[in-house]
Amino acid sequence: MWLTPGKSPGSFFCLAAVCIGFFVPVLAQEKIKGVEQSRKVSSIVKDKPDNNVNAKILALLELAQSTPEAVPAELEKLDENPALYNSAESYLLSLVKARVLFEDGEIEQALSALESAKKASTDIPEHVLNQPKYLQLYLLLADVYAAKKQFDLAYAQKKEYLKRYQAYSDKKNADTVRMLNKKYETDRKLKENELINNQNILKQFQIRDAENQKNAQQKNFILLIVTTLVFFVLSLRQFKVRRVLQKMAQTDSLTKLLNRKALFAQGQLLTGKAVEEQSEFSAIVLDIDFFKRINDDYSHDIADKVLQQVARLGNETMRSRDIFARIGGEEFAAILPEANLDEAKAIAERLREKIFEYNFSHLGIDCPVSASFGVASLHQVIPQFELLLHAADKAMSVAKKKGCNQVVSFSPHQQM
Numbered sequence: 479m480w481l482t483p484g485k486s487p488g489s490f491f492c493l494a495a496v497c498i499g500f501f502v503p504v505l506a507q508e509k510i511k512g513v514e515q516s517r518k519v520s521s522i523v524k525d526k527p528d529n530n531v532n533a534k535i536l537a538l539l540e541l542a543q544s545t546p547e548a549v550p551a552e553l554e555k556l557d558e559n560p561a562l563y564n565s566a567e568s569y570l571l572s573l574v575k576a577r578v579l580f581e582d583g584e585i586e587q588a589l590s591a592l593e594s595a596k597k598a599s600t601d602i603p604e605h606v607l608n609q610p611k612y613l614q615l616y617l618l619l620a621d622v623y624a625a626k627k628q629f630d631l632a633y634a635q636k637k638e639y640l641k642r643y644q645a646y647s648d649k650k651n652a653d654t655v656r657m658l659n660k661k662y663e664t665d666r667k668l669k670e671n672e673l674i675n676n677q678n679i680l681k682q683f684q685i686r687d688a689e690n691q692k693n694a695q696q697k698n699f700i701l702l703i704v705t706t707l708v709f710f711v712l713s714l715r716q717f718k719v720r721r722v723l724q725k726m727a728q729t730d731s732l733t734k735l736l737n738r739k740a741l742f743a744q745g746q747l748l749t750g751k752a753v754e755e756q757s758e759f760s761a762i763v764l765d766i767d768f769f770k771r772i773n774d775d776y777s778h779d780i781a782d783k784v785l786q787q788v789a790r791l792g793n794e795t796m797r798s799r800d801i802f803a804r805i806g807g808e809e810f811a812a813i814l815p816e817a818n819l820d821e822a823k824a825i826a827e828r829l830r831e832k833i834f835e836y837n838f839s840h841l842g843i844d845c846p847v848s849a850s851f852g853v854a855s856l857h858q859v860i861p862q863f864e865l866l867l868h869a870a871d872k873a874m875s876v877a878k879k880k881g882c883n884q885v886v887s888f889s890p891h892q893q894m
């Protein structure tokens with residue numbers, strides 16, 4: 479049941495009816511769209527009219543001022559449909575036309591064009607109308623009224639022009655000042671921010687620097703303490719080693735008594751003191767009897783233990799201020815400050831008894847061990863320690879000769 483053209487006139491009408499039914503609503507819709515778009519443009523113009531004015535119209539406006547005779551040719555190229563232009567464009571277009579008409583001597587038509595411009599101005603904001611290109615309306619009106627010899631009206635239009643131009647100038651100046659102030663404020667804030675940022679960076683550097691310095695100081699302090707401690711420990715160690723070495727140099731390793739060298743050093747010192755203070759000073763020399771036999775009969779080790787025991791007994795018998803030392807193989811000596819010959823003899827006698835009475839059976843020695851003692855006092859000799867000890871040694875030899883295990887005091891007739 480297709481309707482094809484040419485079959486019958488009725489079918490043409492039907493086709494036409496279908497086409498009309500389809501296209502008319504479409505065209506109506508396109509028209510509504512166009513109007514809506516135009517309204518949209520218009521609304522934009524209200525917000526920013528100057529930015530939305532057709533560039534050709536602006537060019538025509540300039541042309542109308544400089545060379546009005548060239549305008550009509552250009553105007554023809556422009557689409558004359560008013561629906562295509564917004565209020566500002568219609569306004570400016572009317573000014574262009576008025577200028578051309580005025581230049582052509584068509585005063586009334588020029589006035590009419592200016593009236594059209596005025597009508598269009600109702601949709602344009604006041605501050606836009608005060609712009610110089612829009613203000614040409616009043617200059618043109620003034621020219622038109624002047625041409626019509628209506629000087630009052632011409633004067634009024636000029637006045638209006640000046641008033642509006644002044645308002646435009648004031649606004650522009652105020653805008654410029656506001657913009658400059660804003661720019662100055664923005665720049666100032668930017669500079670302030672930059673300054674604050676730089677200050678913050680500087681502060682961070684300072685903080686970091688202070689922390690580094692603090693860390694370095696702490697490290698140096700710790701290093702100093704560690705170095706001091708190491709130095710102190712090493713010094714202490716060295717001091718202890720030196721003391722041990724000193725003690726070793728002065729001590730007999732077997733009995734731990736002072737050795738001969740240390741006894742002589744102490745003896746010389748104390749002799750000098752006794753001479754100076756004129757105090758008593760005595761010395762004892764003792765020698766273990768038949769020590770070779772102990773070595774031979776009981777071994778060298780046992781004989782060593784006997785020497786150690788005699789050393790112990792000698793130490794415990796001496797007074798706190800006395801010095802007891804081993805001066806040779808089985809030979810010992812004591813120096814006794816502030817002891818006269820009798821007192822020294824008593825001490826020697828006490829030690830002799832102790833040695834003789836000591837039970838050495840734990841060492842396997844079943845017979846008593848004895849020692850011979852010689853005692854001498856400082857006043858008996860030239861006051862020198864060596865001579866004092868020599869005198870005591872002489873007396874000890876006498877004790878040996880007399881049969882051992884006894885104490886003999888030095889007497890001047892004994893041979894030195």
Ligand SMILES: Nc1nc2c(ncn2[C@@H]2O[C@H](COP(=O)(O)OP(=O)(O)OP(=O)(O)O)[C@@H](O)[C@H]2O)c(=O)[nH]1
Pocket residue numbers: 732765766767768769770771773777778779781782785806807808878
């Ligand atoms: N075990 C031991 N023996 C020593 C030490 N020093 C010396 N002697 C020994 O002591 C003995 C000393 O012998 P002599 O000088 O004859 O003296 P003595 O046997 O005591 O005879 P008198 O002195 O006359 O009573 C020697 O045999 C030395 O070897 C020592 O440190 N340890």
